[in-house]
Structures are given as structure tokens and as C-alpha cells.
Amino acid sequence: MSAALAKEVLGDSTSEEITDADRDSLHILPISILPVMHPMLRRARLVKNARLDSVVEFFSGMGTGSGQSEISAVAKLVAQQGEAHKDDFELLRRVGDLSSFDVYSLRILLRANNIAIVDHSALSLSPSKVRSLSAYMSTFTRPLVKEIFGMDATNIQQFGDIIALFHTPNAGEVRERLAAMSRKLGIPVMGIPKFLEDYGDIFMSLSYYRQCLDHISPQIQVFMDSMRDLRGNYQMAQDKNLMVAIDKIEEVVNNRLAAITGRLENFERSTSDMWRDLTAERFRKIESLVSSYHTGIGGVLCALSVKMNAWSRLFPNPVAGGPVRRAAFIMSDMRQGIDRICSIEDDAPMLSVLAD
Numbered sequence: 001m002s003a004a005l006a007k008e009v010l011g012d013s014t015s016e017e018i019t020d021a022d023r024d025s026l027h028i029l030p031i032s033i034l035p036v037m038h039p040m041l042r043r044a045r046l047v048k049n050a051r052l053d054s055v056v057e058f059f060s061g062m063g064t065g066s067g068q069s070e071i072s073a074v075a076k077l078v079a080q081q082g083e084a085h086k087d088d089f090e091l092l093r094r095v096g097d098l099s100s101f102d103v104y105s106l107r108i109l110l111r112a113n114n115i116a117i118v119d120h121s122a123l124s125l126s127p128s129k130v131r132s133l134s135a136y137m138s139t140f141t142r143p144l145v146k147e148i149f150g151m152d153a154t155n156i157q158q159f160g161d162i163i164a165l166f167h168t169p170n171a172g173e174v175r176e177r178l179a180a181m182s183r184k185l186g187i188p189v190m191g192i193p194k195f196l197e198d199y200g201d202i203f204m205s206l207s208y209y210r211q212c213l214d215h216i217s218p219q220i221q222v223f224m225d226s227m228r229d230l231r232g233n234y235q236m237a238q239d240k241n242l243m244v245a246i247d248k249i250e251e252v253v254n255n256r257l258a259a260i261t262g263r264l265e266n267f268e269r270s271t272s273d274m275w276r277d278l279t280a281e282r283f284r285k286i287e288s289l290v291s292s293y294h295t296g297i298g299g300v301l302c303a304l305s306v307k308m309n310a311w312s313r314l315f316p317n318p319v320a321g322g323p324v325r326r327a328a329f330i331m332s333d334m335r336q337g338i339d340r341i342c343s344i345e346d347d348a349p350m351l352s353v354l355a356d
Contacts, residue, residue, distance in 0.1 A: 018032065045060075051337045099303070107294075187280050220308055226315065230327060
């Protein structure tokens with residue numbers, strides 16, 4: 001899509017609403033949360049395309065498709081209009097280089113790049129997403145609730161429900177447990193709500209990534225089945241470049257998927273008895289360690305989800321498209337950017353390093 005068409009399509013619209021889908025996405029960034037001045041840009045989004053390039057998307061919808069333009073093309077249009085917004089496009093280029101647009105990665109990466117946020121609430125998951133993570137969060141809420149309230153967490157759907165437990169009829173018993181928790185953590189009782197807020201947020205991030213992984217995994221299996229079918233096709237098997245590309249893509253996807261799965265499973269196992277010897281200092285170390293996971297896990301999940309979503313849209317079932325079209329897409333969009341997945345740093349240690 002040309003940048004000129006983008007301006008025409010946008011017209012005089014002033015909507016900068018951030019949808020829940022945008023807020024919860026790995027690969028979408030509403031530009032309005034950034035300190036960008038140009039009104040045309042503030043109504044658009046940065047998105048990762050199938051080649052893992054960040055582009056400006058001006059519209060997207062059923063029947064209209066996605067209206068995308070390269071950042072440089074939009075910058076050229078603005079320059080032709082005589083509007084001085086050079087800083088806007090320099091900012092978009094910097095943000096476009098980030099490996100993921102999920103809220104947890106953005107909190108770290110934007111701060112690391114000294115990029116101010118217009119609305120910090122934009123870097124939080126939507127209420128609907130938080131509710132959908134309740135089953136994942138139970139791994140982390142169950143030992144906490146048992147520690148404080150001496151009960152199972154069967155009725156806990158989200159972290160706000162834990163706060164409600166403070167108003168239970170057994171107030172005296174709860175106060176005693178809070179006092180014991182205060183002594184264990186080395187923080188005043190009044191500081192416990194903030195501690196619980198931090199606890200909830202850090203484990204919400206792991207639940208979010210686990211849910212993303214669970215969503216992507218079946219798509220990856222379908223994609224791998226398609227690669228096996230192409231290898232078994234006599235005509236396709238004669239194309240050595242295609243076979244090399246398939247081998248490379250499979251190797252990268254399998255290795256990175258295994259690494260992420262192993263890291264998340266390691267953390268889930270390690271938290272089962274966390275409260276047995278938890279202190280405020282140890283929790284802050286855990287919090288720092290989990291935060292160090294965000295950019296690596298987020299970056300890989302973002303790349304894999306974009307790739308798999310692109311494949312699923314074009315080939316929604318095993319017979320859609322045919323081998324020739326599938327091979328062509330592999331040699332174009334699927335293999336482009338695959339090296340970027342390899343380059344995403346993931347040198348954070350496993351949680352087991354805190355066992356001592």
C-alpha cells in the first residue's frame with residue numbers, strides 16, 4: 001500500500017483508541033502510546049509482517065485486508081507534504097528494531113532505549129486477557145494463598161480475588177498469618193499489598209507467555225507436517241534450495257521452541273515450594289531474573305507467532321494452496337527474517353541458580 005493511499009484512507013479520523021487485541025498482542029504496537037506528534041501516525045500501528053519487518057499499518061479489517069507501508073515510505077510522504085516530523089520517524093525506526101511488542105518486553109526495551117511513554121497504562125494487559133490467564137496463574141497463586149490464608153486457591157480466578165480474601169470472617173487468623181509473612185519477608189505489614197502486586201505482575205507475565213506458547217504450538221505442529229509433506233513430494237524434493245530452506249527453518253523453530261518450553265517448565269517446577277524459604281531479597285532476585293526472560297521469550301514468541309499466523313492465513317487446511325504455492329511462500333516470506341530469531345539473546349540463567 002502506498003503512503004499516499006494511507007493518508008487518503010485515514011482522512012480526518014481522530015481515533016487513537018487502543019483495543020484490547022492491540023494491548024495483548026505480541027506483534028502490534030499502537031503508535032499513540034509513543035511520544036509521536038504527527039496525527040496521521042498517531043492513528044496508525046506498528047506491526048511485524050511475515051518477514052519480521054516492522055511496518056506502519058493504517059487500517060486492518062475483514063474485507064479490507066491490512067494497509068501497510070514501510071516506515072521510510074511514510075517518512076517520504078510526510079517530507080513531500082512539507083511537514084517537519086523527522087524525530088517521529090527516527091523514533092519509529094528505533095522502536096521498529098525491537099524484537100517484540102508485548103507489554104512486558106516493551107516495559108524493559110523502551111526504558112533501555114530512553115523512550116518515554118505517553119500512557120503507562122497502555123503497557124498492561126487488558127482485563128479480558130487477565131481473566132483468561134486465571135488457569136495459568138493458579139500455579140503461582142495456590143502456594144501464596146495457602147501460605148497466607150491456610151486454604152486452597154480453588155476460588156481464586158485473578159489476583160484481585162486474593163485481596164478480597166483479606167475481608168474474610170477469619171480476620172484474626174489472617175492478621176496472624178500476615179504478621180508471620182511480614183516477619184518472613186522482612187517488610188512491614190503495610191508493605192505486603194505492594195509486594196503482592198509485584199508478585200502478581202511478575203507471575204502474570206509468565207502466565208501470559210505460557211498461554212502464547214500454548215496457542216502457537218498446535219500451529220507449529222501443522223506447519224511441520226506441511227514441511228514433511230513437501231519433502232515427500234517428488235517434484236519439491238528436487239529443489240535443493242527449498243530443502244535447505246526447510247531444514248534451516250525447522251532447526252530454528254524446533255530449537256527455540258524447546259528452549260522456551262524448557263525455561264517456562266523449569267520455572268513452574270521451581271515455584272512449587274518457593275514460599276518455604278522465601279524472603280524479600282530472594283523474591284527481588286526472582287523478580288529480576290524473570291524480567292530478564294521477557295525480551296528473549298517475548299522476542300522468540302513474537303517471531304514464531306507472526307510466522308505461524310502468516311502460514312495459517314494462507315494455508316488454513318492441509319490441502320489449501322498446493323505444494324508449489326507453499327514452496328514459493330517458504331522461499332519468500334517464511335525464510336526471510338529467520339536469522340533474526342537466532343540472534344535474539346537468551347542468556348538469562350535458569351531459576352535453579354537461586355536455589356543456593
